[in-house]
Amino acid sequence: MGKAHSNGWRQAPRFFSLAADIRMATICGRDRAMTRRAAQKFGWATTTTDWRTTMTDPAIDVVDICTPNDSHAEIAIAAARSGKAILCEKPLARDRREAHLMVNAVQRARVVNMVCHNYRRVPAVALAKQMIDAGEIGDRIYHFRGRYAQDWIADKKFPLVWRLQSPIAGSGVIGDLGAHVIDLARHLVGEVDDICATSETFVKRRPREKNRRGYGKVDVDDAVTVIGKFRRGAMLSLEATRFARGRKNQLTFEIDGSGGSLLFDLEQMNRLQFLSASDPIGRQGFRDILVTEPSHPYVGNWWPPGHVIGYEHSFVHTIADFVNAVIARKRVRPDFADGLETQRVLEAIVRSARGRRWIAL
């Protein structure tokens, strides 16, 4: 994540009009030597192994939190108190309580705050949002169907890495992959009303890593499926899994509205499929829109039509919007309040899966 964020900070001023110059001041890390190498590789001016020193540095206006989830709250609250604008990696916090404290802190301090749900700013996703808001798929949405599928642990011999151990990772796919789907669902369709979920750990014991013998217990979820409803009546269907062979990073959604449908797949992130029910019936078909036109969001800042962009560009867009919001002292979404709301949904999913029952939000 440090690599992707650093790239975002370096590249944003090269391609976007920012309201301020960027100075990449300090990178913090636990290991001094590694942090120095990272600083050099990624373009940071100085390093520290104590993040607290940056809080009192008056030359620092912005804090970008890419640490493991268990330190988000502490750092963010300190940064808010120091009056720094904050960009925080998702998920915002380990739980709803922490997220609440963070929201309170930034609201009290009146600092600009943002959660780095970078996929909102993939041009095709931003275009989908514009089209939905403009009514291009109708005045009503019937279905949101989201899926985030990977396959990196589908092999049962894959070792028991830390991400599969709950004390370290917190949760499995729900927090890791599910959070992205929930953020997009809320962004594109609106607030969730109620959900019912089930989760599964397909491979319950895995070989320990490295030189350690034997097998250890996997205690996070491998996959989750969710059904539910949005406040405005649309149906929600969600799946997140690390056990779908051939799916490397398939974050996909289909949204069916009264006037059309939209389809997106992160593995083909420069495209958006659009069915318009306004086309004559005999000429309807999903349009395969290559989202590289100057009129499309963000993408005109890069290359001519037909020249595609990649994964890391979504961070550049996020950082460009964040910087401009910081200078303008304006709200930018998704902010910590969004992060808290997403956290509420994620926790409801966990409780629903455990209790085998519907949970209202």
Add this chain to the structure above:
Amino acid sequence: MGKAHSNGWRQAPRFFSLAADIRMATICGRDRAMTRRAAQKFGWATTTTDWRTTMTDPAIDVVDICTPNDSHAEIAIAAARSGKAILCEKPLARDRREAHLMVNAVQRARVVNMVCHNYRRVPAVALAKQMIDAGEIGDRIYHFRGRYAQDWIADKKFPLVWRLQSPIAGSGVIGDLGAHVIDLARHLVGEVDDICATSETFVKRRPREKNRRGYGKVDVDDAVTVIGKFRRGAMLSLEATRFARGRKNQLTFEIDGSGGSLLFDLEQMNRLQFLSASDPIGRQGFRDILVTEPSHPYVGNWWPPGHVIGYEHSFVHTIADFVNAVIARKRVRPDFADGLETQRVLEAIVRSARGRRWIAL
């Protein structure tokens, strides 16, 4: 349905080796003139408006039931008692009780019986079944994700046709579209263990048909989503809807196994996508198999490789297999017992959606 079944009976002997000659004896209908026209158009020798007369006709060996759901049980039980082999359109019955009576009748009479879930015999689906049985996607299945989506009532001005009125139609998408997905799920993955479902009627009032004024109430479901588990541990995710703009007849499934994945879409029914985890990692990718090789099931009876077939061919395959089973006096799947089991799942879905709770099967 009469059109598709009649075509199946006419075409089966032209393309398949059948253990008996087919004589298309009698077509039954309620309206004498219409039935006669149908007989001539579809190729039946005689007509009747009283199906009971066919039961006592010793020249008739087989009864093919394509009537509305409310007469399946009565006709099938009479046919069984008369010792006729029976092919019955899906869903087998209006409810589990009726289905039970039908199963009892055919078992007591020892007549060959089959439910016409024709999609099992689309070559790509039959190939998927062969591959799963041969372990080509591994020894374990993690996910079955099925969807049947159409859009013919997505327009809220679409009138209140009989299929949207529960007294006539029985149910909405669950029985109509959901039944196909459940049959394929059971066929390809195995028996369902438990499910939780929710359903929705998006457009609750629609203009009455023809010359009638005003609006009437829609009292069947427009869409249903289901999560659940199979007995052998795979996760189930199912959706059926008539509100997905641009989806005309999209019956699609993805099956993720420990050793690979399969994808099918009825709108591209001559293709099967196959990801083999046995391919070297750098050469993996979903293979777009055109299921038209002589080695593929059924399709070698038609045309050379690369020459595709259509929807009605699945009925021809069903009838060919049925006829040969009748002559061999052997079980052919899906039989009435399968129909009953599918009915049990469908009713569990309805109860789950009503009660907002998990139902064990």
Add this chain to the structure above:
Amino acid sequence: MGKAHSNGWRQAPRFFSLAADIRMATICGRDRAMTRRAAQKFGWATTTTDWRTTMTDPAIDVVDICTPNDSHAEIAIAAARSGKAILCEKPLARDRREAHLMVNAVQRARVVNMVCHNYRRVPAVALAKQMIDAGEIGDRIYHFRGRYAQDWIADKKFPLVWRLQSPIAGSGVIGDLGAHVIDLARHLVGEVDDICATSETFVKRRPREKNRRGYGKVDVDDAVTVIGKFRRGAMLSLEATRFARGRKNQLTFEIDGSGGSLLFDLEQMNRLQFLSASDPIGRQGFRDILVTEPSHPYVGNWWPPGHVIGYEHSFVHTIADFVNAVIARKRVRPDFADGLETQRVLEAIVRSARGRRWIAL
């Protein structure tokens, strides 16, 4: 071909309104026993091993010629003289001279005549024709790019079957596959003005078939590529090959017009891709039209929207149109004059490839 044509004659009256009843009178063949089996299998009333007897049979109104190319002219001319309407398999004749004689014969006899270029009547192709004629891709066409690719002899160990020997086959891919592309090019874009071609025989010696030892010479072309121009200014690009691994029956074309583009692929024959330059620039994308709507040509006679059809349906459509033209005594395209024109282009391709020079038509 007999199988596909017989199916066409059987099925046409079941699905289309024909101006006359069809009676499948006589099938001709060289081997008496095989012809009888074919008659029974395919549904013909009587058989003969002497086609001349059918010419004098007053009960026969129509002759359908599916024999090898070397007998087309003789049979067709005799049929014309007998006043029979004629449907003739493509290519019309072995050479232009023969084709000329055939055209003269049918024109003199004023009999309805048609060449069975069945792909014109694939619904997606017929839709493309309608759209082009209606100006939906603009008032001017810039590019026609056609390709017919198969792979059945890509393996150099594949034996020297008769289709690879010029005395029997006449030509290789040019006549076999190229003829289809040229017919579609003329149908959709117009007459060809000039061409330049090259051809290749990649595998020049192949193992003899069956019990014969050793290798024999392949003396037909394996592949051909052509560039050229249409009279109305569009550029032509054509390729036909039997050496494209993975292409089973890929007859594909792309047509680029001033107002849009169309794409078709026979391996996905129920679809037509359509790019409309009239869509707002940010909403443009190839529309993936599923050509199964009642408003689409031919397909409404079959099944509901979303239910696809297959290869042999194109013969049913051809025969339905032919029968109605016979009764109405009207011209139906492509007729023998079209066959002659296509033959002229094919011969120009052969001469161009041999002489390594441009040929004007």
Add this chain to the structure above:
Amino acid sequence: MGKAHSNGWRQAPRFFSLAADIRMATICGRDRAMTRRAAQKFGWATTTTDWRTTMTDPAIDVVDICTPNDSHAEIAIAAARSGKAILCEKPLARDRREAHLMVNAVQRARVVNMVCHNYRRVPAVALAKQMIDAGEIGDRIYHFRGRYAQDWIADKKFPLVWRLQSPIAGSGVIGDLGAHVIDLARHLVGEVDDICATSETFVKRRPREKNRRGYGKVDVDDAVTVIGKFRRGAMLSLEATRFARGRKNQLTFEIDGSGGSLLFDLEQMNRLQFLSASDPIGRQGFRDILVTEPSHPYVGNWWPPGHVIGYEHSFVHTIADFVNAVIARKRVRPDFADGLETQRVLEAIVRSARGRRWIAL
């Protein structure tokens, strides 16, 4: 181009192990103010409006030529004489004579030299090269079919920009788009033996730009089609056009070999389609390889599997390889000799189109 190259120089050391540090010394331009803004935006230390000053600057080791085609030769020859390593934008020169002089200059000076055909280093293209070299599509190639299609001047009202005027642009699509296809053809299949081409200017007069009235003449080609053969026997088919509605930057190729086929499309640049004839016949199908695995060329330096990259990354890869070759004093392809050979093919295409005849190379 300056934007893409500058980005390449900035990003290469961040993601690749380079044998030397990069210092972005001087950017040259004609307009002082604009050049300064570019320097600041793109990250160059100093600016100049006289490129000759950089030739004598001993701190400069490398010259990257992104100027219009008419100054490539002069700058490159001066740079070679000054002992600078040279990266030159394609096409190498305006004609073969100039290209020859440039090759002579770099060979005499023994400086590392490279033409920026960046698409060779798209990971999917580099993977295709590896697979071909490893025999994964067989020991023999039958077909190379390349196409570069855009649509930015398909509207006849599009104005007469400088790229459509031969005195300024040199040529139209042949040099602009065709050069990329020829470079890939040579890279992947080998040297071209002979070709025959035709070209067209569809819209011959266009409105003058800006405030100028009336129409002016378009004197470059809008489209070109080529057939030909490679020395090792494969057939070549090439098309370049700016008149294919819906094609924004479609550089696509299909290569058919004796043991398989490969497909690439720049608009989906993170994917490579691969058909292996080694798969069992019933399991064959084009594999849709997402080229984002660590084992795939270049892409492991960026992000985890499934996270795609974009257009500009191909420049980063080119520059990374170039820098390491400069330090190692080793040949890197495509070099100026390649550029000359490509130029020879391009000129043969022009001559062939003019003379309407085959040209041997």
